[in-house]
Structure formats: structure tokens, C-alpha cells
Amino acid sequence: MTDSAKDDGFVVFDHVQKSYDGEILVVKDLNLSIGRGEFLTMLGPSGSGKTTCLMMLAGFETATHGDIRLGGKPINNIPPHKRGIGMVFQNYALFPHMTIAENLSFPLEVRKIGKSDREAKVKRALDMVEMGDFGGRRPAQLSGGQQQRVALARALVFEPELVLMDEPLGALDKQLREKMQFEITHLAHSLGITVVYVTHDQTEALTMSDRVAVFDDGRIQQIAPPDQLYEAPENSFVAQFIGENNTMEGTIEEIKNGVALVKLDSGGMIDAKPINVSKAGERTRVSIRPERVEYNRDRLSPDAHTLKAEVLEFIYMGDIFRTRLRVGGNDEFIVKTRNAPDQRRLTPGETIEIGWMPDDCRALDA
Amino acid sequence: MSDATDTGPVLAADGTPLKRSLNRALRREKLRALMLIAPLLLFVLVTFIAPIADMLFRSVENNIVEDTLPRTVVALESWDRMTGEPPDEAVFAALAEDLVIAVETKTHTRLGSRLNYEMTGISSLFRKSGRSVKRWDLATDGPFREKFIELDEDWADVGMWAMIQIYSSRYTSGYFLNSVDLQLSPDGIAAREEDQRIYITLFKRTIFMSLTIMFSCVLLGYPIAWLLANLSAKASNMLLILVLLPFWTSLLVRTSAWKVLLQQQGVINDVLVWVGLVDDGNRLIMINNQFGTIVAMTHILLPFMILPLYSVMQTIPPTYLRAAKSLGATNWTAFWRVYFPQSVPGIGAGCILVFILSIGYYITPELVGGTKGVFISNRIAYHISSSLNWGLGAALGTILLAAVLLLYWAYDKIVGIDNVKLG
Ligand SMILES: Nc1ncnc2c1ncn2[C@@H]1O[C@H](COP(=O)(O)OP(=O)(O)OP(=O)(O)O)[C@@H](O)[C@H]1O
Numbered sequence A: 001m002t003d004s005a006k007d008d009g010f011v012v013f014d015h016v017q018k019s020y021d022g023e024i025l026v027v028k029d030l031n032l033s034i035g036r037g038e039f040l041t042m043l044g045p046s047g048s049g050k051t052t053c054l055m056m057l058a059g060f061e062t063a064t065h066g067d068i069r070l071g072g073k074p075i076n077n078i079p080p081h082k083r084g085i086g087m088v089f090q091n092y093a094l095f096p097h098m099t100i101a102e103n104l105s106f107p108l109e110v111r112k113i114g115k116s117d118r119e120a121k122v123k124r125a126l127d128m129v130e131m132g133d134f135g136g137r138r139p140a141q142l143s144g145g146q147q148q149r150v151a152l153a154r155a156l157v158f159e160p161e162l163v164l165m166d167e168p169l170g171a172l173d174k175q176l177r178e179k180m181q182f183e184i185t186h187l188a189h190s191l192g193i194t195v196v197y198v199t200h201d202q203t204e205a206l207t208m209s210d211r212v213a214v215f216d217d218g219r220i221q222q223i224a225p226p227d228q229l230y231e232a233p234e235n236s237f238v239a240q241f242i243g244e245n246n247t248m249e250g251t252i253e254e255i256k257n258g259v260a261l262v263k264l265d266s267g268g269m270i271d272a273k274p275i276n277v278s279k280a281g282e283r284t285r286v287s288i289r290p291e292r293v294e295y296n297r298d299r300l301s302p303d304a305h306t307l308k309a310e311v312l313e314f315i316y317m318g319d320i321f322r323t324r325l326r327v328g329g330n331d332e333f334i335v336k337t338r339n340a341p342d343q344r345r346l347t348p349g350e351t352i353e354i355g356w357m358p359d360d361c362r363a364l365d366a
Numbered sequence B: 001m002s003d004a005t006d007t008g009p010v011l012a013a014d015g016t017p018l019k020r021s022l023n024r025a026l027r028r029e030k031l032r033a034l035m036l037i038a039p040l041l042l043f044v045l046v047t048f049i050a051p052i053a054d055m056l057f058r059s060v061e062n063n064i065v066e067d068t069l070p071r072t073v074v075a076l077e078s079w080d081r082m083t084g085e086p087p088d089e090a091v092f093a094a095l096a097e098d099l100v101i102a103v104e105t106k107t108h109t110r111l112g113s114r115l116n117y118e119m120t121g122i123s124s125l126f127r128k129s130g131r132s133v134k135r136w137d138l139a140t141d142g143p144f145r146e147k148f149i150e151l152d153e154d155w156a157d158v159g160m161w162a163m164i165q166i167y168s169s170r171y172t173s174g175y176f177l178n179s180v181d182l183q184l185s186p187d188g189i190a191a192r193e194e195d196q197r198i199y200i201t202l203f204k205r206t207i208f209m210s211l212t213i214m215f216s217c218v219l220l221g222y223p224i225a226w227l228l229a230n231l232s233a234k235a236s237n238m239l240l241i242l243v244l245l246p247f248w249t250s251l252l253v254r255t256s257a258w259k260v261l262l263q264q265q266g267v268i269n270d271v272l273v274w275v276g277l278v279d280d281g282n283r284l285i286m287i288n289n290q291f292g293t294i295v296a297m298t299h300i301l302l303p304f305m306i307l308p309l310y311s312v313m314q315t316i317p318p319t320y321l322r323a324a325k326s327l328g329a330t331n332w333t334a335f336w337r338v339y340f341p342q343s344v345p346g347i348g349a350g351c352i353l354v355f356i357l358s359i360g361y362y363i364t365p366e367l368v369g370g371t372k373g374v375f376i377s378n379r380i381a382y383h384i385s386s387s388l389n390w391g392l393g394a395a396l397g398t399i400l401l402a403a404v405l406l407l408y409w410a411y412d413k414i415v416g417i418d419n420v421k422l423g
């Protein structure tokens, strides 16, 4: 979250549930509070209920249970067109029979804004997304990226305080996508609007957002700023879903001084930080980021537990080395090391000892 | 470019111009494609193009007079109808000669009926004269002028002779004039007698009722097409079957069903009387008039409006309506400004289909139209099968065809035919 945006509950989901067919809950007990000016991303696998949440907020779906509040007021009974929420759709939904300028002018016309005012606002909005010269064209005459910008401008032209975006960059190629990611965050922050953004691209979520809400199975698994989400996942779903991750299963031997001693199923003991495990004997899945694994004995604390590993593959990637190891029967254990002058290069077949700081290895639910 | 030859035609490897060798290569493929469609082409030509061409031709063709009375026609050329005198002996002699041959081949009655379209009484005149002329001896029985006038004094009628003279050319505009309530008379083009002027009214009525039917189809079909496009797949399939159900029932059955519903002792009147909205002595007349025709035909042609509308609406993603609403439009504005314009191609297609079908419709008006609700096509059918005035039927049909083409052209100018989507 940026400093200016504190969580003042501008948008609140309060115990919201949603079912389409009366049999399956697509959204199960959603609690979420979004601050004014915040850029919040909903991230999650397909079918996890992200779009459904967005549609409930926009007013196109009604919550089966619970309250949604906007600026303190419940909006369950306000029709979509009175909510004043800007929205960017995945396929842009630019009206094909209107020119770009007419598309942008549409929300102003339905708000009965005078003609000269309208024209000025349309022009300003188009200039903002650098599409000033395209006002007379039809949507079909624009490229995907240009249409995307127009859709953005149209969602912003009537100056909503809240803008919803449902995978707005899904149809763009990687390069354009990265450019647009930057432009959208930049615009959102400079205009001070609140954005709820849906994506299933985790890089997008991490680079753009103030906070990311990770969805799975109709629930928020974790909501946190990007760095925390990456470094301190609170359960094994988040750990798996965000970034690359090595996992090993085992049983808690003991928890002492905030450090858990884990006996791995493959044999061997390691130290880990207990996150959502509480007592000895519990099953756990320990998770460690590839770049936090150390095989240089000097960099580990003397009493650290270590594991034996066989090098299977060593890939030179320029800035980093990526090594695939076999650790306790797991062939897919990845280690990433920075290409530093003193860094040892491994050869396949050799056997090494790996270890890590207890804080970096997280014991999560199995 | 490296050398000067590049500015000339591009050459293929063997030195022939590339264009020519390309054409040669393509010709074989074109020929093969043509052979594939040849049966259909032939079929269309024989069953569709040829009848239309024949109809167009029949609407102006008038060989019968010259073929039946060749000598009379030649002799009549020098006669000036303005003198007010019947033609001289030469014409009557030629007539006698022609009639003898005509009677032998029995063509004189056909000529009689042809001329009777233009002037009543000629038919019986020819039949009567034919019987007598049979017994004449051409070589000895002259002069024939008196003999004919003695036979029937109509032969002295200048108007009758003028009629023969006017219609002696091989092509005539008579049928077309007839179709618009005019007539080729000895004094030029003139209006028909009041009680014979029916076609203009019929044309006007046909157009007016077709337009009414078309608009009712839009009004009734649009919401149904919308439902079809927006309901769940299961419900919309069910609805589609209901829409298509009428196609599986005979047209006659459907039309007769309307008779049962609409007649004075019918279901609707019974219900209205029972509810008390209508007095028993004052039952509504809803059949055998324009109302009956419009109701029955709207019902019959409705699927032709719904299907193209549906196919267009299916391609309009629901996100557009959502987008419009999220931008602040009320349901109505979103529909009217965003959804409706995108469905116009479907309306256009449906309107063209329904209008063209209804303008030439025939069975339903015949059954439920009474006298006030019949279309021009019923009149055409009458001329083709009852009065056997094929020329007039053809002329009426040609005018109908021209009207449809004209409307199509106008539609193209105003809305643009590219904006029509049939599927
Ligand atoms: N209109 C609907 N009727 C019935 N079920 C629906 C409807 N819309 C979505 N669902 C179901 O709700 C669940 C969540 O859907 P939702 O569209 O919210 O997922 P999502 O997180 O946006 O996924 P994606 O990343 O693929 O867009 C899915 O299982 C889906 O099948």
C-alpha cells in the first residue's frame, strides 16, 4: 500500500457468499476491505471466483448472502448504472457501431453533461492514454493495444472513484502487456483512483499492486503486499501459487523457540519456521524458495541442519545459475544462485550439502 | 530494379507473359468448377430464369391478331379511323378470307376472347360470324362488306375496327396499361371505366398490408428473438422448436385455424361475449377482411422475421449491455443506444424477407381475405387459372417484380445491403 492510501474501508465485502445454482458456493465467505486510492489485485487460478466478485461489486450479480459496501453505504440494492463504477472488460467491449470519440462520450451523454464539456473531457481522456488522434475511428480499426487504451479511457472519462478491471491485458502480447502494466499503475496512482484488478498472471499481480488477494476455491487464501506474499506465504497454496518453490513433506518433531524441527519423509532433519502448524506430530509441507537455498557451507550458520543432494543439471543463465538437484528422492529441487565471483559452479553428478536459514524455510499445512 | 526489362510485363519461366500463363493455369480450374455447378445452373436456368423471362415476354406479346388475321391487318393499315367511316370492301374481303382459315383451325374464338379483354362483345361477334363464314364461298359470294354488316351490325362499328387496328401490332403496352387501370383507346391512352378500375387499389392495398404485416412481425418477433438469444441453451432450444413448429403444420391447416378463431361464431368472439366486452348481437368481424389477412399472415411469416433476428442477436455479446450499464446507462438507454443498433442488420434481413414473401402471398388472403383483404397476387392467380388472360397476369406480375426490385434498391440506398445479415 502506498503511504497516501490507508485502509479506510472504501470498498468492503462483509461475509459475502455467492452461488449461481443453489448447490455450489462459488464464493465462500469473502471478507475484504479496500482502501481509497488502493490498487488491489485479485489473483487466483481459473474458476476461483474472481470475476464473480468483480461482477457482484459492479452490480451484475447479486450476492447470495452478505453485504457489499461502497464508501460506507451498502450497495446490494443499487442498480449497476447508479453505482458510478468504471469497468474495463476482458474483451474491451467497445461499442462497434460508435467511433472512439462516441464511445468515450457515451457515459458523459447519459449523465447529461453539456456538449462542450463533453468534448473537452473526451479529448483529455484520449490524450491521457495517448490516443488523441484516433477519435474518429471505429474500434475495429484499432489494434488490440489501442483498443485496450480506449477501453481504459472510457472507464476513466466520467471520473469514477473506483475502477474494476477484469484481465484487461489478457489478449495482449508480452511486450505490450508489460508496457500497459506500467501505464495503468502510473495512471491509477496519478489520478488517485481505487482499482480492483483481476488477473491470473502472478507477475502482473506482483508488479502492479499495492496489495494482492490470492483466491482459491472461493476464499481469499492470503491478502498482503507483493513482497510479503512472496516471502511470507501463509499457507502451502499461496507458496505454491506464487513464484517458484521447493516443497518437501514431513512430520514435526518439535517446536522450540519459534523454530520447528521437521523430520522429512525421505529421511533427514531440517529447521523450519512454523507458520500454520502448531504441535509436534503434525504433518507438514516445508517450502523454500530456490534463491534461499545455500550450498556454500561458509554462508550457513554452524548449527544449521543440512541435507545431502545430488546435482542433476546445472544451467548457466547469465545473471544466475539454476541448478536442479535430487534431494531425498525429489528430482525437481531447484536452486538459484547469483553469479558472484566467489560462487562455485557445480558439475552434474557431484554430491553436495544444502542448507538454509531457518527463517527462509516455512513449515506450512500439508 | 537492375535492368530495363523489369518495366515490361513479368515473364514466366518459358517466356510467356506471367498473366497469360496464370490465366491458362486458372482456366482449367474454373472449367472444373463450372462443370461441378453445371447441373444446378441448368436447373436454375430452366425452372427459374426461363419462366421469369417468359412472363416478362408474355406481358407485351400480342402475336395473335396478326397471326389470325394477317391479310386484314395489312389491309387495315391504309384505313384512317378518324374519318368515322368503317373500312372499305378490301378490308372486309381480307377479313372473310382470314376468317375462313381461322375457323378451320378454330383460332377465331381465341382471337375473340383476346380482343374481348379490350372491348366487351367482340368475343361473341367473332363466334357468331365464324359460324356463318364457314358456309360462304370466297370466290363468288362477294362483296363482303354488306354481308358482314348484314350478319351483325357491329361490323359497321368504327370503334370495333379501331380496336382491331390498335391491337394489330405484334407487341402491345395494352396489358401494362390495363394493370394500372388505363386503356389503349382509339383516342390514345385513357382511363378505364370506373367500375373496372381495380388494380391500382389492389397494388396499394398489397403494399400497405405487406408493410403492416412486416411491422407487426418486427414488433412481435423482436422480443422473441431477444429471448432466444439470451435464455439458457436449454430454454432457448425449446423456444426455437416452438418458433419452428408452425413450419411442420400445413399452411392450410394454420390458416383454417385462424378461421376457427376469428369468425363471428368463433373462439375469440365467444370469449369476448362471455367476458362481456362485446355484445352478442354485435360480434366483431375479424375474418374475411383486411384484419383477418394481416393476423393470419403475420402469424405465418413470423418465423422469417425471428430467425434472421436471432442469428444476428446471437452474435452480440452480452458484455456490451453490461459495459453500457457500467458506464451509467439505464436499461432502456443501454438497449436503445447499444443493443438495438447492432441488431439492425437482423431487422433489415427479416423485413426484406417478410415483405417480399407477403407481397406475393396468395393462399392465405384467398382463404381469409374475403373481398377486402385480397392481394394483387390473388388477381394474378385469377387471370392465370380462371380468366386465362395470361398477358394481363404477366403484366401484373412484372409490375410486382419491378416494385420489389425498386424497394430493394431503395433499401440498399437508405440502409445499405451490406447491413443485412441473413445468417
Ligand atoms: N453465470 C454463471 N452461472 C453459473 N456458474 C457460473 C457463472 N459464472 C461463473 N460460474 C462458475 O463460478 C465459478 C467461478 O467463476 P469465475 O468466472 O468467477 O472464475 P474466475 O476466477 O474469474 O476464473 P477465470 O480466471 O477463468 O476468469 C466457476 O466454477 C464458474 O463455472
Ligand SMILES: [Mg+2]
Binding pocket: A050, A051, A052, A166
Ligand atoms: Mg474471470
